[in-house]
Amino acid sequence: MPLNYKKELEDAAKTMILVHEPNTLIRLIARMLVHKIKVDHAGILLHDRKRDCYILTVSRGSTGLKIPKGFARMDADNPLIKFFRDKIDKKLFNDGAIVYGQLKRAFSGKKVTPVEKNILKGALYQMEIFEADVCIPSYFRDELLGILLLGKKRDRKPFAKEALDFFVALASDVAMAIRNAFLFKELEVELNNKQRLFIHTTVALAAAIDAKDHYTHGHTSRVTSISLEIARKHAQKLNKDYADKFLEHLHIAGLLHDIGKIGIPESILNKEGPLDENEKKRIMEHPMIGATILNPIKELEDSILGVKYHHERYDGSGYPEGLKGKSIPLIASIIAVADTFDAMTTDRPYRKGLSKEEAADEILRVSGKQLDPEVCASFMQIYKEGKI
Amino acid sequence: MAKLLIVDDEADVREFAANFFRKRKIDCSTAASGEEALALLDKDKADLILLDIKMGGIDGFETLKRIKDKNKDFKVIMVTGRKPEDDNSFENCRKLGALDYIHKPLELEELEKIVLNHLAKPKK
Numbered sequence: 001m002p003l004n005y006k007k008e009l010e011d012a013a014k015t016m017i018l019v020h021e022p023n024t025l026i027r028l029i030a031r032m033l034v035h036k037i038k039v040d041h042a043g044i045l046l047h048d049r050k051r052d053c054y055i056l057t058v059s060r061g062s063t064g065l066k067i068p069k070g071f072a073r074m075d076a077d078n079p080l081i082k083f084f085r086d087k088i089d090k091k092l093f094n095d096g097a098i099v100y101g102q103l104k105r106a107f108s109g110k111k112v113t114p115v116e117k118n119i120l121k122g123a124l125y126q127m128e129i130f131e132a133d134v135c136i137p138s139y140f141r142d143e144l145l146g147i148l149l150l151g152k153k154r155d156r157k158p159f160a161k162e163a164l165d166f167f168v169a170l171a172s173d174v175a176m177a178i179r180n181a182f183l184f185k186e187l188e189v190e191l192n193n194k195q196r197l198f199i200h201t202t203v204a205l206a207a208a209i210d211a212k213d214h215y216t217h218g219h220t221s222r223v224t225s226i227s228l229e230i231a232r233k234h235a236q237k238l239n240k241d242y243a244d245k246f247l248e249h250l251h252i253a254g255l256l257h258d259i260g261k262i263g264i265p266e267s268i269l270n271k272e273g274p275l276d277e278n279e280k281k282r283i284m285e286h287p288m289i290g291a292t293i294l295n296p297i298k299e300l301e302d303s304i305l306g307v308k309y310h311h312e313r314y315d316g317s318g319y320p321e322g323l324k325g326k327s328i329p330l331i332a333s334i335i336a337v338a339d340t341f342d343a344m345t346t347d348r349p350y351r352k353g354l355s356k357e358e359a360a361d362e363i364l365r366v367s368g369k370q371l372d373p374e375v376c377a378s379f380m381q382i383y384k385e386g387k388i
Numbered sequence: 389m390a391k392l393l394i395v396d397d398e399a400d401v402r403e404f405a406a407n408f409f410r411k412r413k414i415d416c417s418t419a420a421s422g423e424e425a426l427a428l429l430d431k432d433k434a435d436l437i438l439l440d441i442k443m444g445g446i447d448g449f450e451t452l453k454r455i456k457d458k459n460k461d462f463k464v465i466m467v468t469g470r471k472p473e474d475d476n477s478f479e480n481c482r483k484l485g486a487l488d489y490i491h492k493p494l495e496l497e498e499l500e501k502i503v504l505n506h507l508a509k510p511k512k
Contacts, residue, residue, distance in 0.1 A: 055493050065407075068400035070469065073493035129496045 005166040008036060012170060016177035020184045023057065029174055030060040033150065037163065040064025040151030043130065045074060046178070047145050052076045054147065064151040065131045072130075079122025084137045084144050088116050096168035098135045099159065100127050134159060136167045138175035145175045199251070206255040213261055213269045219342055224254030226338035226379075229387050233378040234334070245302075250331055253306025257335050260290030260307070273350055287311050288320045306331035310339055313370045326372075333372035337363065337379050340371065341388070356388065389415040390507045393434035395425040395451065396467070397443040405438065412500065414507070422451030429458060436506050439486075441468045441477065449477070449484065456485045463487055463506055467494075 012032060019025045026044045033042040041061025045054040054074040059067040074081050083089060089098055092106050106112065107120045127135060132149040139145060148171050153159060206220040213219070231250050235243035261269060264286055268279045275283065291308035294300050309323060309332035316324035328336075344359040354362065360383050367376035382388060392414050394405045402418040409416050417432065419425035423445055425437070437455065441448030448466060455462050465488040466481045478489045488502055 053493075065404070066400065067404050068398060070493050071401060071404065072496050075495060078495065078497075125497065129500075 003036065003163075005162055008032070009166060009169055009173070013173055016173060019177075020181055022178050022181040022185065025177055025181055026058050026174070027060075029170070030058045033148075034060050034062055037150075038154045039133075040154060041066060041131070042151070043067060043132075043149040044174075045147045045149065047143075048073075054078075054081060061151065063154065067130075074126070078126060079119045080126040080135065080147070081144070082119050083123040084147065086119070088112075088119060089137065091116075095164060096136060096171065097159075097164040098137075099164070100124070100133050101158075103127070134164070134167065136171040138171040138178075140175045140179045145178060146171075148174070199255075202252055202255045205259060209258050209261055212266060213258070219346065220255060220258060222342045223257065223335065223338045224251065226341060226388055227254040227334050229382045230334050230337060230375060230378050233382050234330075234375065246331070249302040250306065250334065252300065253303040253310075253331055254335060254338070256290065256294065256303065257307050257310050257339065258286060258290070259293055260286035260288065262293070263289040284311070284319050302331065305329040306335050308332070310335040312336070314372050315369050317370075328372065330372075330375075333375045337371050337375050340366075341379070356383075389413070390435045391415045391417065391433060392503065392507070393417050393419065393425065393428065393437045395419045395422065395437060395443075395448075396440040397421055397445075398440075401440070408496070408500075409503065412504075414503070422446040422448070422454070425451060426454055426458070429455065429462070435463065436503060437462060437464045438503070439464050439466055441466055441470075449480070452481065452484050452486055460485060465490065465502065465506065467492060 015028055030042045041064035043056055043059040046057045048055050056067055056072040103124055130149050131151055133152045134150040136148040137144055210220050227250055231247055264282055268282055287308050291304050294304050309328055312318035312323045312328045316322050341359050345353045347353040363376055367373045392409055394402055396402050397420055406416040406418050419428055439448050452464055464486045466486045467490055469492045472491050481489055
């Protein structure tokens with residue numbers, strides 16, 4: 001049955017939309033060419049901008065030449081590259097695909113200048129080295145992004161016009177897709193860098209809070225890691241996309257949950273001995289102060305809920321709003337459990353901290369009263385697994 | 389016919405390079421490691437050796453040293469996959485007696501020229 005090129009092109013285009021990884025994409029294209037078009041081998045040279053050369057990124061062949069990945073390159077002054085970059089192909093041929101026989105005829109023809117002749121000679125030799133019967137350049141706007149190299153057809157017949165047109169259309173789609181794929185990758189890297197910068201900034205802020213409150217040294221990072229452990233256990237019940245986002249928000253909320261203590265005088269935070277009513281009231285302002293500090297940052301919307309409500313209690317006796325039961329955001333209920341556990345196990349000048357066992361017993365005792373029972377159950381699981 | 393020995397631990401590279409040079413009428417043998425290359429050189433001659441640097445077992449540097457210990461007249465070209473900008477082994481290899489030093493990915497025509505060139509030169 002003859003190959004339906006239109007359909008192949010449509011299928012290829014669909015694949016290109018789905019695959020965002022450049023190397024996977026060109027591997028798929030090369031494989032399609034070898035298997036469907038039945039050529040001896042297919043190779044793709046891709047532009048390396050840093051070194052301004054073209055690297056044979058993929059080479060596939062069932063019967064023909066197979067060049068190992070990363071083994072061969074063509075520099076900018078390689079005659080085949082010059083042939084395309086200097087637009088000699090456009091001057092001599094109408095269609096984008098260059099066939100070896102055609103190139104050879106042009107070489108002996110009269111239309112070429114001596115300089116071009118030299119380039120053609122070199123380009124022909126490059127095609128021989130790479131055993132290419134057809135070369136198809138891939139442009140994005142005016143930039144030569146890559147070259148598709150195809151070996152002979154396995155039935156040794158010449159390529160039909162229809163097939164050559166197909167390659168040209170495919171090469172242009174591939175160029176676009178690769179461009180997009182690389183852009184996508186760059187964007188991802190940039191986003192990751194930004195994310196990292198953001199987390200580091202948050203960690204630095206959190207360290208500033210810890211430094212202010214002498215007694216709770218390391219409290220922020222402990223609460224964050226316990227919260228994340230609880231959430232990972234809890235997240236098994238959530239959908240994956242949501243769970244990933246939730247963990248991100250919780251990470252930030254954990255680090256910043258006490259940031260409001262910046263607004264509380266150190267004389268109160270570091271006071272040796274019990275606090276009076278007024279001082280207690282001041283301390284109780286820290287979730288609200290924290291929320292107010294972070295409020296202008298729109299991206300922190302979900303994390304702020306954790307900061308603002310981590311002192312709410314399941315039975316409604318907490319602060320700042322006296323929220324009750326499931327109306328307390330999950331992110332806050334998780335921090336509340338981690339915060340309570342860490343506060344109980346930390347030594348204070350006026351009392352020694354509880355052991356982990358005693359603190360875990362206490363968590364169980366207040367579960368359903370002070371703390372969300374489901375979160376407490378997740379906490380008990382990770383506690384028993386020795387993750388705390 | 390001149391004889392070229394290709395030493396590389398990647399099978400694809402050995403296969404491709406050997407075919408590439410055989411098509412250019414150069415007799416080729418291959419070795420998958422430094423150890424294998426040294427054993428081959430005990431029994432057989434080689435007019436030129438293409439030696440990859442990064443290999444499992446003894447690496448290219450050590451293999452080069454031992455080849456030169458065997459017979460300092462062996463002609464060796466080093467091949468490396470390191471990026472030229474963070475590679476400073478060229479001098480080192482030259483001191484150890486390598487004739488040339490080429491970086492992958494390589495220009496195939498250039499590889500061909502380098503190899504033909506060194507094969508044409510008489511041994512020192």
